Amino acid sequence: MWASAVDGRTLTFHLAGINNQNFIMQDDQTGTWWQQVTGEALLGPFKGRRLTLVPHDQLTFATWRAEAPRGRVLKPDDRIVRAGKYAPVDWEHDMLRFRTPASADSQMPPRALVVGVALSGGATAYPVEPLAAGATLDEVGGEPIVVVRAPDTRSTRVFDRRVDGKTLELAVKVGASPFRLIDVETGTEWDFTGTGVTGPLAGRQLRRVPFLEEYWFDWKTYHPATRIFRH
Numbered sequence: 001m002w003a004s005a006v007d008g009r010t011l012t013f014h015l016a017g018i019n020n021q022n023f024i025m026q027d028d029q030t031g032t033w034w035q036q037v038t039g040e041a042l043l044g045p046f047k048g049r050r051l052t053l054v055p056h057d058q059l060t061f062a063t064w065r066a067e068a069p070r071g072r073v074l075k076p077d078d079r080i081v082r083a084g085k086y087a088p089v090d091w092e093h094d095m096l097r098f099r100t101p102a103s104a105d106s107q108m109p110p111r112a113l114v115v116g117v118a119l120s121g122g123a124t125a126y127p128v129e130p131l132a133a134g135a136t137l138d139e140v141g142g143e144p145i146v147v148v149r150a151p152d153t154r155s156t157r158v159f160d161r162r163v164d165g166k167t168l169e170l171a172v173k174v175g176a177s178p179f180r181l182i183d184v185e186t187g188t189e190w191d192f193t194g195t196g197v198t199g200p201l202a203g204r205q206l207r208r209v210p211f212l213e214e215y216w217f218d219w220k221t222y223h224p225a226t227r228i229f230r231h
Helices: 061-067 078-082 216-222
Strands: 013-019 022-027 033-035 041-043 096-098 113-119 122-127 134-140 143-149 156-160 170-172 181-183 196-198 212-215
Touching: 013 033, 113 134, 113 143, 113 156, 113 216, 122 134, 122 216, 134 170, 212 216
Parallel strands: 013 096
Antiparallel strands: 013 022, 022 033, 033 041, 113 122, 113 212, 134 143, 143 156, 170 181
C-alpha cells in the first residue's frame, strides 16, 4: 500500500500495464508510470522517485473485524463506476505487457507464496506453506524480527522483537485463548497486534515491520539476493 501524495500533490492512479505479472500504475496528473510492488516511478516526470510505503496488515476479514468492530469497509465509488473508469474483470487481456530479464530459479516453484521481508540491505523470503499458527524468530539485515501467523493460519504480522534495546525470545503460549505470545525474558504476554497485555511490559508495543505476501518469482525478481528461511 502506497501513499498517493508526492511533493504535497495528491495523485490518482489507474492500471496501465503489466511487468513480470506485476501491474504498472499510471497517475492521471503527470502520466508517470509506477511499479506496484516497489512504488518506483519507471517512466515520466517522476522517474526515479518512490511512493511512500503505508504500513498495512495481511488479515482475514474475521480477524480484522474482531480488532476493529467499527472499521469501515471500502466499496467501489459510484461516480467512477458510472464513468467506466474501473478496469474490467478481464483487465489483463487488454494491458501492455513488459518483461524485466530475470535469471532462472529452481529453489521454489514460481508461484509458491512467501512472506517477504526487506530490512537494512537484507531480504528474506518465508515460505507460507510451513508457516503454521505461531512465531518464527529470525534476523534480517542484522535486525531481530518475528513473523507471527494467527490461529486462522492466514493472517500475518511481522514485528521488530526489540524493546528498550533488548531482543526478546517469543513463543506461542500453549492453550491460550485468545492467541498470545509470551517472551522468555520477562514473561510478558503479547497479543496479535504486538501489544503487551500482561506482565512487566504490559502496555508496550512491538514495532511493526513492513512485509509483502506474494509469489516467489515476483519477490525474487525485485530482491535477487534474497535468502530463503528454512524451517
